[in-house]
Amino acid sequence: MKRIYRILLLVGVLMAFNCAFAADLTNLTLSVLTDDAVVSDKFVTEHGVSILVEMPNGNRWLVDTGTTDIFLENAKRLGANLANLKGITLSHGHDDHTGGLTFYPRLEGKPPIYGHPYIWHKAYQIKPGEPVRITGMPYLARKYAAPSFHPVHDVTKLDDNFYFFTDIPREPGSFAPIGGNFFNEDGTGPVPLIDDATVVIKTPKGLVVIFGCAHAGYTNILKAIHKEFPREKLLAVVGGLHLVNANDKVLEEAVAFTNSIKAPGFSFYGGHCTGEKALKYFRAKFGNEAIKPLGSGRVIKL
Numbered sequence: 001m002k003r004i005y006r007i008l009l010l011v012g013v014l015m016a017f018n019c020a021f022a023a024d025l026t027n028l029t030l031s032v033l034t035d036d037a038v039v040s041d042k043f044v045t046e047h048g049v050s051i052l053v054e055m056p057n058g059n060r061w062l063v064d065t066g067t068t069d070i071f072l073e074n075a076k077r078l079g080a081n082l083a084n085l086k087g088i089t090l091s092h093g094h095d096d097h098t099g100g101l102t103f104y105p106r107l108e109g110k111p112p113i114y115g116h117p118y119i120w121h122k123a124y125q126i127k128p129g130e131p132v133r134i135t136g137m138p139y140l141a142r143k144y145a146a147p148s149f150h151p152v153h154d155v156t157k158l159d160d161n162f163y164f165f166t167d168i169p170r171e172p173g174s175f176a177p178i179g180g181n182f183f184n185e186d187g188t189g190p191v192p193l194i195d196d197a198t199v200v201i202k203t204p205k206g207l208v209v210i211f212g213c214a215h216a217g218y219t220n221i222l223k224a225i226h227k228e229f230p231r232e233k234l235l236a237v238v239g240g241l242h243l244v245n246a247n248d249k250v251l252e253e254a255v256a257f258t259n260s261i262k263a264p265g266f267s268f269y270g271g272h273c274t275g276e277k278a279l280k281y282f283r284a285k286f287g288n289e290a291i292k293p294l295g296s297g298r299v300i301k302l
Contacts, residue, residue: 028203029054030210030238030300033074034066034100035271043077043297046070048096049212049240049272052080053201057160059086062111063199063210063239065100072103074296084109089164091212091239092195093119094135096272101141110148114158116166117151118195122185135182152197155228161202168196168216168224175250176217177242177273200225206235206263208302213273214241219250219257226261233263236302237270239294244275251281259285267302269294 032039034050048066052075055061062085065071075082088111091097098119104110120142125133137145156164170176182191196215201208207229214221218241222234237258243251258268268286270279271294283291292298 027054028056028201028208028302030208030302031075031078031080032269032271032294032296032298032300033062033071033078033080034064035294035296035298037271037293037295039295039297043074043295044070045296046096047272048099049091050097050100051210051238052082053162053199053210055086055159055162055201056203059159059162060084061086061159061162061199062088064089064091064097064212065103067096067099069100069103069106070296071100072106078297078299082107085111086159087111088113089158089197089199090115090119091197091199092116092193092215093121093123093137094213095138095141096135097212098137098141098145101145102138104141104144104148112150113145113148114150114152114156114164116153116195116197118193121191121195123182123191123193124185125182127181163200163202163228164197165200165221165224165228166197167194168198168221170216170220171223174217174220175246175253176215176220177213177245178215198225200229202229202232203235203302205265205302206233208236208238209234211237211239211241214239214243218243218254222257222261234258234261235263235266236300237268238300239269240272241270241274241278243270243278244273246275246278248281251278254278255282255285258282266290267292267300269298269300271295 050066050071
């Protein structure tokens with residue numbers, strides 16, 4: 001009798017363990033390692049974006065690397081593991097998203113790096129009354145990233161339910177926040193930022209979309225994603241959306257399209273270049289609970 005009891009007890013323990021393990025496998029966790037703001041003074045900030053994605057299958061991906069080694073410092077403070085990443089995706093070539101690759105040698109496992117091939121293009125930002133700012137990938141970042149770089153075009157599946165969207169169509173007259181800001185190496189013409197890319201993760205509850213800066217245009221990107229996955233709803237928007245200079249018409253269109261495809265429990269985490277005006281506009285339409293700031297140190301479980 002005692003033997004039977006012990007066997008039943010062991011079976012119960014194993015079942016509980018398996019259930020707990022299975023529950024863990026349903027979680028998608030996003031840890032914000034770099035943003036222009038922080039969730040508390042425990043973390044540090046800089047102008048840039050870097051987000052660690054922990055997939056339900058156990059793989060970990062880094063979306064952008066910020067400007068410096070801040071992503072490494074905040075990962076340490078969060079207790080986040082950056083060793084043996086499945087890969088690094090780059091939303092575009094600007095230094096506030098690729099500069100952290102200067103510290104690529106510190107990453108254990110030398111993960112592969114994915115991005116549009118145009119990220120290597122040199123670019124400059126020119127604003128009236130301000131010094132010319134070099135916006136392209138820093139020299140050392142280029143040096144360390146090049147041997148591990150894999151060019152990506154169109155829609156590419158990089159992992160289970162993990163997709164990389166590039167070459168987003170930009171409809172005539174649609175809002176794409178690039179005009180008049182970024183120029184080529186000799187300053188004679190605008191840089192179209194065709195390297196803009198977005199990460200999309202499929203979950204049982206809907207799509208999670210991670211933006212770097214949305215230079216192709218927030219609504220353009222969502223339309224391209226919806227065209228690829230017409231039966232999927234939008235569960236979460238995370239990252240920099242470059243709506244800081246968007247007018248009310250652009251924001252109205254963004255809200256309308258988001259509303260047409262959003263899933264129950266939709267959430268929106270905007271930071272970096274999103275702009276406070278856009279956050280307020282979205283908050284007024286979707287409510288305070290759905291719209292949240294990003295911030296270094298924020299952990300999002302979906």
